[in-house]
Amino acid sequence: MHTVDGHPGEVHPASARRRFAAGLVTPTSGWSDGYAQANLIAVPQDLAFDVLLFAQRNPKPCPVLDVLEPGARGGPLLGAHGDVCTDIPLYRVYADGRLVAETTDVADRWTTDMVAFLIGCSFTFEAALLAAGVPVRHIEQGTNVPMYRSNRDCRPAGRIAGPLVVSMRPIPPDQVSDAVRITSRYPSVHGSPVHVGDPQALGIDDLDTPDFGDAVRFSPGDIPVFWACGVTPQLAVMQAAPPLAIAHSPGHMLITDLAESDLIAP
Amino acid sequence: MHTVDGHPGEVHPASARRRFAAGLVTPTSGWSDGYAQANLIAVPQDLAFDVLLFAQRNPKPCPVLDVLEPGARGGPLLGAHGDVCTDIPLYRVYADGRLVAETTDVADRWTTDMVAFLIGCSFTFEAALLAAGVPVRHIEQGTNVPMYRSNRDCRPAGRIAGPLVVSMRPIPPDQVSDAVRITSRYPSVHGSPVHVGDPQALGIDDLDTPDFGDAVRFSPGDIPVFWACGVTPQLAVMQAAPPLAIAHSPGHMLITDLAESDLIAP
Incomplete structure (x- = not known):
């Protein structure tokens, strides 16, 4: 190194x-x-x-x-x-x-x-979240963000098709609104969340076993907030x-x- | 008919x-x-x-x-x-x-x-302008919107290249801000203006002789406001x-x- x-x-x-x-x-x-x-x-x-x-x-x-x-x-x-x-x-x-x-x-x-x-x-919007005082748990914990294959299909194009992959960040309930507002300003780095709360509605049974990245610890009261993830096109291309x-x-x-x-x- | x-x-x-x-x-x-x-x-x-x-x-x-x-x-x-x-x-x-x-x-x-x-x-944002009380002169006059080749080049891609074509709408000075604000809500139909006032800065010498569409009459005080125009890709493809x-x-x-x-x- x-x-x-x-x-x-x-x-x-x-x-x-x-x-x-x-x-x-x-x-x-x-x-x-x-x-x-x-x-x-x-x-x-x-x-x-x-x-x-x-x-x-x-x-x-x-x-x-x-x-x-x-x-x-x-x-x-x-x-x-x-x-x-x-x-x-x-x-x-x-x-x-x-x-x-x-x-x-x-x-x-x-x-x-x-x-x-x-x-x-998403590094860009994470910097904006931190600057606004919204905690980013996986950065606090020194791990990679957890990512999950969702049960939502992307709209295919020719030979390219696949599920929407989402990243998840636990957010304190009184800052979920801030997290939505701040990330929605950055549409070119995934923008606003695609889903707030209820992992099962996205077909995710266990947040502790992500498909990519590392599991992250919640602080008491944290709500899981899901953003569209850049692994999505990579997965679709590999398929x-x-x-x-x-x-x-x-x-x-x-x-x-x-x-x-x-x-x-x- | x-x-x-x-x-x-x-x-x-x-x-x-x-x-x-x-x-x-x-x-x-x-x-x-x-x-x-x-x-x-x-x-x-x-x-x-x-x-x-x-x-x-x-x-x-x-x-x-x-x-x-x-x-x-x-x-x-x-x-x-x-x-x-x-x-x-x-x-x-x-x-x-x-x-x-x-x-x-x-x-x-x-x-x-x-x-x-x-x-x-742009039909979509014109409807929004009218709904907000911003006059659209060429609709009042029953003519097509005037369009001009500007002196700005688009960023080329492979064999496709050409100038930015702009449409122009005369807007009362106290409603220019409204026109910007309203059209910026519609990025998928050209969005906010690319230029306000001074046609010569866009390389347009005479507003009365548009390259496409019809000339439009100004009301006293109207400011020329320019939006990116969908003729741009057509021209670039034909080239x-x-x-x-x-x-x-x-x-x-x-x-x-x-x-x-x-x-x-x-």
Whole structure:
């Protein structure tokens, strides 16, 4: 593990991306305060229309920040020298929908027809919740947010289909309204909750056994609040089993030049 | 011209679509009060990813209400029996970017790879302006809204590129704020204005000679207010000169089952 000069929150996105490109492997939570981090999902061009249409039809789980041109490795959110193949600390590579590698660089796997989707990430609204005094329990507990496959189907698009995956945050009852209000300002990072209370109505029998991430402890009185989750498009793409797909490794995101303040809905 | 039983505003969308499919040719302004009307632009699948990405990158001029599956003629916004090839009163057919036909039915031209984009239309926010007492001059004057090519380029996507086209409505100075506030509630039908006052800053030398639509008379004191316009994607697609493209004829829109109230931003 490399050491970081200064506090990670104070590292500029371009500098963070350079450090990751040079080999630093670390989760990106807490890095580059004030800048949006993105989920990466890249697929061959043959599947790109279906993926973009799936995102258009399901904007809450799949808020698109940008899509790079086919084969492109840079784009306006990545500055002059950004490279989506090197600038993420850790990648996952899938063949026919199965994980085949976890690696720090995917340049040698990037074909000229790969299309990279940059999808908004809930780190942004969690920062806004914390700034407003709304507790975020999994951050307090130093764990990953719990995520669940719900019983709701996304609207399919071509070969892309799958359930809505939700993340859950326990919220004190007198702050549920604040949590809704604050996150609704950020439609490009999943926006307002899809569900408040009653996990069973979403087909979730046991909050203590999430499908992804870690279980989280409730404080007395906390209400479970559910948001659409960026794992949704990843799951839907893997079900289509494309010959090649490349994603970030969980928690190891792409740090963009997009200011979080620019994500606030007009 | 067929006659209409009852006031057109009271005709249900499914009934309106059936009448147009049966041959009625009429502009759709004032039809099916409370339901969203849509621009149609359909292109071969080969170009569909570029068009969808162009829309994603330029949401103000290209607010996507829905995209039909390749070859599909129906979709959830058109009810059980809707057919995008017959249910618009009048179509324009383009070959290699040139207008080759204006017709009431395109079923015989629809190939299995055609992808239909349904794009939001400003009729919805004009109804909201009128309901709030903001005058809409071109409706008062019984003419089409004036539209102008601006000097702003859209963000291109693959083969799709072009200028931002704007529509202009003269607004009394004490109601400009209302006009901004009201239209900002409808991001899926172009949303808030892109510009208020000073046409020359948009590269428009003479408001009396619009590039599309009709010139409109100002009342004393009116300020020109500019909104992103749905002609933008049509122009950008035609510049790419696909072998086939099908659009609605101006003013002859697709009446959808989508309630205008559902278009209000959360």
